[in-house]
Amino acid sequence: MKALVYEGPTRLALRDTETPAPGPGAVAVRPIAVGICGSDVHGYTGSTGRRRAGQVMGHEIVGTVTEVGAGVDLSVGDAVVVNPVLGCGRCAVCADRRSDLCEEVKVMGVDTALPGGFAECLIVPARNAIRVRQAHPACALTEPLAVGLHAARRAGVGPGARVAVIGSGMVGVATAWGALHEGAACVHVVDIDQEKLEGANRIGATGLRTAPGRPLIDVLIEAGVAKVDIVLDAVGSDDTVRSALGATRRGGVVGLVGMATPSLRLPDFTLITNQQQLVGTWCYAEQDFATAAHAVAADPDRFSWLIDRRVELAGAPRAFEELSSGYSPKFKVLVTP
Structure with missing residues (x-):
């Protein structure tokens, strides 16, 4: 063969x-x-x-x-x-x-x-x-798609959840699909690439264009969205994880899906005082x-x-x-x- x-x-x-x-x-x-x-x-x-x-x-x-x-x-x-x-x-x-x-x-x-x-x-x-x-x-x-579904389930997405996804490549779109499959009330996908965001829209989410380094919370507020229950980070860099924590409500969850860097520097004080959860998800x-x-x-x-x-x-x-x-x-x- x-x-x-x-x-x-x-x-x-x-x-x-x-x-x-x-x-x-x-x-x-x-x-x-x-x-x-x-x-x-x-x-x-x-x-x-x-x-x-x-x-x-x-x-x-x-x-x-x-x-x-x-x-x-x-x-x-x-x-x-x-x-x-x-x-x-x-x-x-x-x-x-x-x-x-x-x-x-x-x-x-x-x-x-x-x-x-x-x-x-x-x-x-x-x-x-x-x-x-x-x-x-x-x-x-x-x-x-199974990676995205597992990420949504690991982060506790369920009926009525308000979810944001960072990144709209294959894994980001798959994660948005997973969140929708689990009954999320709304899923906002943020990326700098408008063409890829069309994929988020097509899967049933709402694509929001951002600029490099712009905090996720600013993008959500501009779209009329408050802090969300769950952010699923399909990129996985220091900046995106920090941005995800800033856009997640107190007691909310950030799911780490992407692995852009082998190690992360976390804003410990914010994470602890907001009683947020970081959830790792693999395969x-x-x-x-x-x-x-x-x-x-x-x-x-x-x-x-x-x-x-x-x-x-x-x-x-x-x-x-x-x-x-x-x-x-x-x-x-x-x-x-």
Whole structure:
């Protein structure tokens, strides 16, 4: 089979590799579409050190089952979305279907020993292959949408909540969708890019344009909005977290979704005296992923506009080169192996 192999910083090569076969409890999946995540691009450039030579990346995967191992409740031809987060399968949190909290958690396409979807075939534990009604390319958006849904749930978004989201890229729009899915009364998405804000409007939120360094509270007040219950920061810098705390009511919650910097300087006095909560959120629980998968598969046209571009596997090295050299899609580029 063909696979896109990472050979070191800024080097990807299409290679002939052995087609894997599933063992007990696993299935072989033929990817239909695989999203290029920002973390894949950072791995490609070598800036994070989270990718190793010889591995196959790609963790935003939709495809069809081509072969099944023993003891599997799936059939050849089934459409599946792949949850790339794997726990040990033995601990209490894994039993509770919270593999994202497992001490031994790994991610397919990120961890070297777990090949991802930039290939013509990959092996997936049956538990991580979510059967859906159709293998539509838009279903590759499940993974970032699950990130957004998990963020909303972690921050306690519920019916009637007043929510603001900082950032309107793919994760920001996904987070806005997650908040709306959980019943938020209003979701305001703030960004400096008017074109990306159109995506927030299209998903059902209200996009508000800002300027670099402008406090979020000023933008909300100008729009006739008071401090909100919850701010979900899809950027994650010192400035955006400080701005988020300033726009959150006393006793409110700031959800940290984006990771623009590995460490943060926080306004401790403000956080403590306002009795606000900072909530970290990473990946998703298994239920979050399944909910997002079924939502997209049920109505793919509602999400297809988030796909900016599609490239075949042979064209993926060029796409990575462009993404690392200034080309900035509004939302998502898909690889179609």
